[in-house]
Structures are given as structure tokens and as C-alpha cells.
Amino acid sequence: MTADQRQALELLTTQIVNKILHYPILRLKESADEPQERESLRQTIRKIFGLR
Numbered sequence: 001m002t003a004d005q006r007q008a009l010e011l012l013t014t015q016i017v018n019k020i021l022h023y024p025i026l027r028l029k030e031s032a033d034e035p036q037e038r039e040s041l042r043q044t045i046r047k048i049f050g051l052r
Contacts, residue, residue: 001009024045031038046052 024041028038028041028045031041
């Protein structure tokens with residue numbers, strides 16, 4: 001893989017990850033004033049992505 005190809009792949013990967021995470025992060029931010037909803041969303045996101 002050339003350096004240009006690697007750079008293009010890294011850019012594409014970053015863009016895909018950002019697109020996937022955009023809505024969950026937005027919802028977490030919107031729920032900041034609602035502790036119960038925030039905690040529920042946080043737990044769901046952790047389960048979906050296998051986080052601790």
C-alpha cells in the first residue's frame with residue numbers, strides 16, 4: 001500500500017467512525033440535563049460497543 005493510499009484509507013476510516021458515532025454522542029449531550037436518560041443511553045452505548 002502506498003503512502004497516499006494509506007492516507008486515503010485513514011481519512012475514510014475516520015469519516016466512517018465519525019458518522020457512526022455522531023448521533024449517539026449528540027443524544028448523550030442532549031440528555032445532559034436528564035440524569036436517568038443519560039445513564040440509560042450510556043449503558044446502551046456501552047453494551048452496543050462492548051465498552052466497560
